[in-house]
Amino acid sequence: xxxxxxxxxPLAIGRDIYQHRYLLKTMIWREINGRYRSSLLxxxxxxxxxxxxxxxxxxxxxxxxxxxWNIEAEHGQATFxxxxxxxxxIHGLIAEVLGRSPGLMYEHGNYVKRVVFPLQVLxxxxxxxxxxxxxxxxxxxxxxxxLLGHPVHATLLWLPVVIAPLMPxxxxxxxxxxxxxxxxxxxxxxxxxIVTVLLFVSPIFxxxxxxxxxxxxxxxxxxxxxxxxxxxxxxxWGQTPDALALIGYSVVSCSVAWLGYMVFQxxxxxxxxxx
Amino acid sequence: MCSDQVTSHTAPQTxxxxxxxxxxxxxxxxxxxxxxxxxxLKEWLWRPLKRRLGRPAPPxxxxxxxxxxxxxxxxxxxxxxVIGRNGSGKSTLLQLICGTLEPSAGNIEVNGRIAALLExxxxxxxxxxxxENIYIYAAVMGLSREQASKRFDDIxxxxxxxxxxxxxxxxxxxxxxxxxxxxxIAHVDADILIIDEALAVGDAFFVQKCMRFLRxxxxxxxxxxxSHDSAAVTNLCDRAIWLEQGKLRMxxxxxELTEHYLAARYATAEKAEESTMPEQQAPNRAPKxxxxxxxxxxxxxxxxxxxxxxxxxxxxxxAFDETQESFGQGGGSITQAIxxxxxxxxxxxxxxxxxVSLRVDGVAHRAMQxxxxxxxxxxxxxxxxxGDNTFLTCQDLTLKAGQAFVAEFNFVMPTLPRGQYSIxxxxxxxxxxxxxxxxxxxDALLIESHSSSESTGLVGIPMHHIALQGVDENADAGPIQx
Numbered sequence: 189x190x191x192x193x194x195x196x197x198p199l200a201i202g203r204d205i206y207q208h209r210y211l212l213k214t215m216i217w218r219e220i221n222g223r224y225r226s227s228l229l230x231x232x233x234x235x236x237x238x239x240x241x242x243x244x245x246x247x248x249x250x251x252x253x254x255x256x257w258n259i260e261a262e263h264g265q266a267t268f269x270x271x272x273x274x275x276x277x278i279h280g281l282i283a284e285v286l287g288r289s290p291g292l293m294y295e296h297g298n299y300v301k302r303v304v305f306p307l308q309v310l311x312x313x314x315x316x317x318x319x320x321x322x323x324x325x326x327x328x329x330x331x332x333x334x335l336l337g338h339p340v341h342a343t344l345l346w347l348p349v350v351i352a353p354l355m356p357x358x359x360x361x362x363x364x365x366x367x368x369x370x371x372x373x374x375x376x377x378x379x380x381x382i383v384t385v386l387l388f389v390s391p392i393f394x395x396x397x398x399x400x401x402x403x404x405x406x407x408x409x410x411x412x413x414x415x416x417x418x419x420x421x422x423x424x425w426g427q428t429p430d431a432l433a434l435i436g437y438s439v440v441s442c443s444v445a446w447l448g449y450m451v452f453q454x455x456x457x458x459x460x461x462x463x
Numbered sequence: 464m465c466s467d468q469v470t471s472h473t474a475p476q477t478x479x480x481x482x483x484x485x486x487x488x489x490x491x492x493x494x495x496x497x498x499x500x501x502x503x504l505k506e507w508l509w510r511p512l513k514r515r516l517g518r519p520a521p522p523x524x525x526x527x528x529x530x531x532x533x534x535x536x537x538x539x540x541x542x543x544x545v546i547g548r549n550g551s552g553k554s555t556l557l558q559l560i561c562g563t564l565e566p567s568a569g570n571i572e573v574n575g576r577i578a579a580l581l582e583x584x585x586x587x588x589x590x591x592x593x594x595e596n597i598y599i600y601a602a603v604m605g606l607s608r609e610q611a612s613k614r615f616d617d618i619x620x621x622x623x624x625x626x627x628x629x630x631x632x633x634x635x636x637x638x639x640x641x642x643x644x645x646x647x648i649a650h651v652d653a654d655i656l657i658i659d660e661a662l663a664v665g666d667a668f669f670v671q672k673c674m675r676f677l678r679x680x681x682x683x684x685x686x687x688x689x690s691h692d693s694a695a696v697t698n699l700c701d702r703a704i705w706l707e708q709g710k711l712r713m714x715x716x717x718x719e720l721t722e723h724y725l726a727a728r729y730a731t732a733e734k735a736e737e738s739t740m741p742e743q744q745a746p747n748r749a750p751k752x753x754x755x756x757x758x759x760x761x762x763x764x765x766x767x768x769x770x771x772x773x774x775x776x777x778x779x780x781x782a783f784d785e786t787q788e789s790f791g792q793g794g795g796s797i798t799q800a801i802x803x804x805x806x807x808x809x810x811x812x813x814x815x816x817x818x819v820s821l822r823v824d825g826v827a828h829r830a831m832q833x834x835x836x837x838x839x840x841x842x843x844x845x846x847x848x849x850g851d852n853t854f855l856t857c858q859d860l861t862l863k864a865g866q867a868f869v870a871e872f873n874f875v876m877p878t879l880p881r882g883q884y885s886i887x888x889x890x891x892x893x894x895x896x897x898x899x900x901x902x903x904x905x906d907a908l909l910i911e912s913h914s915s916s917e918s919t920g921l922v923g924i925p926m927h928h929i930a931l932q933g934v935d936e937n938a939d940a941g942p943i944q945x
Contacts, residue, residue, distance in 0.1 A: 211602040218595055296588065302579075303586035304562045305603055372500060457565045460558070461494060 196450045198442070201359075208309045212316070215309070219317040238325035242273050242332060267338060267424075270329065274423055275392030275416045277325040278351075282358060282412060283383045284318040289362040290369030290376035293459055300459045307456055308449065311362035315355065322351070329423070341426030350418045350429050353438040356445035357411055363448030367455040370462055391416055411441075483574060484655055484685040485537040485560060490569035492555050495524035529555040531709045532569070537702070539574070539654075542686040544696030544717050546724055547706035553689050556706065557581055557657050560687070575654030575685065576604065580644055589633035593624070593643055596632055604651040614650045621672070622646035642669055649676050656680060657687045667843065667883040668787065671906050674845030693721035694921075698844050778879060779812040781909040791902040795831060795862070795890050799824040800907050815878030815912070815923065823870040825890055825902075827862040834862055835891045835898060836870035840910075843883045848921050850887075854895050878923035879912040886910065 205212065224233045246269030292310055299305035326347065333340060369375040390412040396404055407413050414437050421427035497503045502523040513520040530552045537543045547553050558564040560571055561579050586603075587596045597618055601611035619628055622642040627635060635643070648656065658677070677699070680686065690696050696703055700717040705724055713720055783800040801809045803820045813819055823836050837852030853870050862868055885906040891898040 208602070210608050211599065214595070214598055214602060218591060218599075222590065298586055298588060301558075301563055302561075302581060303600075303603055305586075371503060374500075460564050 196453050198446050198449075200453075201445065201449055204306065204308055205312070208306050211306065212309050212312060215313045216316045216320070219313050220320055223317075234321055234324050235328060238273075238277065238321075238328045239332075241276065242269060242328065245269055245272050245276065267336075270333060270336075270338065270424055271420060272392065273325075273329055273332075274420045275390065277322055277329070278354075278412060278416050278419060279387055279390060279392055280325070281318045281322050281354065282361075282386065284321070285314055285358045285362050286365065286379040286383050288314040289365035290373075290379050292362075292366040293370045293463065297463050300463050307459070308363070308452055311366045311448075311452070312359055315358045315362055318358070319351075319355065326423075333424075338424070339426070341422070341424075343422040343426050343428055346422040346429050347419060350415060350422055350434065353434050353441050354411075354415045355441075356438070357441035360441070360444035360446070360448030363445075363452035367448075367452040370455070370459050386410065386412060482538050483536055483572070484539045484541075485574075485687070486572040487533050487535050487556075487560070488570050488572070490530060490533045490556075490559060490566045490571060491528065492530040492552075492559060492564065493567040494527045494529055495522075496527055497524045529709050530559070530566075530706075533706075533711050535704055535711065535714055537685060537687065539685050540683065541702060542681050542688060542700040544700035544703035544721075545687060545689045545706065546691070546693060546696055546703060546721065547712075548691070550708075551706040552709040553706055554581065554659075555709075557659070557687065557689060561657065573655070576652065577655045577657060578604065578648035578651050578653035579657035580641075580648055581657065581659050587632045587640070587644070590631055592631055593622075593628040593635075596643070597628075597647055600647050601651060604653075606651060618643075618646045618650045621649060623669075638666070638669075645669075645673055645676075649673075649680075653684070655685045655687065657689075659689045667885055667909050667911075668906050670843055670883070671841070671845055671885055672788065674843075675905065678845060693724055695844055697721045698846050778815055778876065778884075779911040779913060780810055781911070783908055784906070787904050787906045789902055789904040791890070791900045794829050794892065794899065794901040795825055795827040795834065796902050797823055797825040797836075797888050797890055797904060797907065798867075800886070800888055802908065813876050815876055817876055818873065819876045821872040821874075821886070823872075823888055824867065825870075826867045827864060829864045831862040831892050831901075833858060833892060833894070834860060834868065834901075835889075835893070835895070836868075837889045837891070838872065839887045839889075841885050841887060842879075842921065846921075848879075848884070849877075852889075852895070879910070880921070880923075881912050884910040884912065 220234075221231070224230050227233060229236065289311055292314070293300055293307070296305075296307075296310055299310070300307060330340070330344070365375055365379055389407065390410055391407065396407055396413060396417060399407060414433050418429050418434065422429055495506075497506070506523040510520045510523060533552075533556065535543075545553050545556065555564065557579065558581070559566050560573065561577055561581070562571075562573070586600060588599070591599065594615075597615060598608075598611050601614070602608075606614070622628070622639075622645075624635070624639045624642055627639055628643075632640065632643070656677075677686070681699070686700075688696065688700055697717050702715070703717040703720040704714040705712045705720055713723060780802050800821065800823045802813060803809050803822060804813065805818045805820070807820070810819065821838060823838070825836070827834065835852050835854045837850060837854075839850035840848045842848055851872060851874075860868075886908040887903065887905050888907040889903040890901045892901060893899055
């Protein structure tokens with residue numbers, strides 16, 4: 189074990205995941221299962237929540253605000269809710285990771301201070317459970333698509349390929365924030381703010397091309413833009429994903445993962461001293 | 464709690480000899496104490512900048528040395544005690560050995576898998592249930608899912624906390640936490656155990672169970688045992704180290720070291736006492752001159768006085784519990800055990816120094832040739848204080864199947880230092896050298912000693928005669944004056 193001189197190579201990430209797969213599985217299962225443990229409906233909430241969200245957003249953005257989206261004419265009002273929902277569930281993925289990560293080491297203080305615990309796998313737990321909830325939401329989305337009679341496209345099978353590049357990004361952010369969060373508690377406030385900002389600067393409530401050229405370019409600095417647009421393409425419009433965009437995104441995403449991992453491994457030595 | 468599998472933290476030149484379990488090499492642990500998070504940020508960002516600009520850059524933290532240049536080795540299979548007062552660096556040292564902290568200087572080499580019981584609920588996630596924590600801990604210790612499942616029942620049986628195993632650990636009482644923690648570390652195949660004795664709380668039955676486990680483990684494994692109680696260290700450990708204000712004050716054999724430790728502690732305690740109570744009242748007890756034991760054989764002249772004073776040794780006895788853990792071939796069983804006073808009344812509590820009678824009832828399930836009934840009185844560490852059996856006195860008894868029997872031991876209950884004791888009972892058949900164990904009940908009777916006039920020793924013995932008197936200068940000088 190190399191706890192005391194933590195490995196930082198990209199290969200070490202894969203080794204960590206493989207070596208601690210049982211632990212990871214137990215923790216993720218516990219995370220998913222534990223969220224609604226003492227509630228009456230239990231895991232059903234994982235299904236109810238996205239459905240309710242979908243209903244509310246449909247209502248608000250089709251009835252309350254008469255939002256402008258170019259697609260309304262051809263596909264009808266309700267499609268707007270689907271468009272919105274795809275954006276929201278992807279935003280939900282990053283929101284959960286950003287929300288949980290800064291406090292993660294505090295949450296597991298016993299594992300930091302009292303056990304030689306493979307801490308580097310902890311930030312992966314919220315990433316994976318968020319992914320789980322994401323796919324449940326996608327299931328709900330498909331259900332609603334069928335109900336509304338919106339065409340179902342075979343391209344939705346591309347969805348895992350579209351989401352995959354986002355995962356290293358999430359893991360990297362989780363490592364980075366959970367490590368920094370130990371030393372600077374303010375991170376959790378900042379990340380909350382970023383989540384809200386991301387909600388409004390991502391193409392969730394409006395299409396990316398609704399903005400002018402200049403703003404659009406900045407918009408692609410947002411890690412969600414590419415993924416949301418591509419996911420909408422495969423889920424709703426029957427487009428095949430843009431390979432170039434995804435490959436480019438993957439490169440950036442993996443670099444973020446590696447950077448986050450390195451920072452985490454360098455910083456972890458001091459966790460026990462600070463907590 | 465922690466695990467290290469053949470970890471060499473650093474320094475390749477200290478190639479591990481096969482027989483060293485733990486080697487601590489010049490280890491120093493310094494903490495940086497920041498007055499605020501802002502100071503921490505300044506230290507990281509501002510100070511390097513200032514230094515680069517060539518300006519004076521005093522640190523933004525205060526340095527605190529928790530451990531200073533500690534060196535020691537613990538060979539495999541040995542038990543080492545770590546003693547020292549609160550704040551002497553014991554916990555820090557153990558955390559460093561576990562690997563949860565990193566030394567500021569020096570290195571630590573650990574050969575083998577460590578399991579540690581350091582702080583209450585150590586290594587458990589309070590939100591998770593007992594079951595989840597067991598599986599996670601097992602995974603951390605490198606046990607596979609199958610191995611963990613296999614041991615799960617043993618762990619639950621050892622912890623004996625019933626349905627609470629499915630409840631979040633945060634709802635546990637401290638006793639239950641310790642039970643679960645101990646049960647877990649006892650079942651993860653550790654090579655090295657680190658145990659903080661202060662945590663071996665819980666009821667007497669559980670403590671006895673832990674001590675039985677610990678003594679069995681010590682036969683092959685390596686143990687680091689932390690305690691404030693020097694008697695426990697002498698009893699359990701063969702070596703010891705003594706930490707004082709982060710420095711290694713002494714290391715050596717447990718016996719020698721605890722003697723020095725006690726001497727030093729009493730020295731400081733006396734100093735403190737002198738300053739607080741300059742004048743101590745002389746006890747207004749008239750010196751008793753030679754006084755022959757009268758009607759009782761073992762009459763302690765102080766007994767009447769002690770019994771009337773708060774110094775008397777009250778031993779509370781808990782009723783016989785036949786459900787306690789036992790083993791044996793089951794050819795017979797012990798059904799009842801009572802401690803009675805000289806008048807034959809069953810005692811709920813006894814005052815140390817008085818004659819008592821231990822009566823053991825049982826029944827033979829099959830014919831028995833030469834049954835032996837024995838008892839052992841053990842202290843809280845599971846160390847036998849005294850005991851006896853019926854072998855020499857009643858050798859020739861035979862029992863028919865289904866026949867009941869009664870054994871009786873009359874003795875003077877010694878005064879016992881404050882604490883918990885247990886009496887183990889055994890029924891065997893044969894001779895002392897060669898016998899079949901029919902039943903052995905580990906903790907058949909529990910005794911709790913509440914208050915004691917005994918300050919030293921494992922047990923107090925009634926004194927036949929005690930005298931202290933001044934001697935006239937003119938009188939014939941006794942040996943004391945020379």
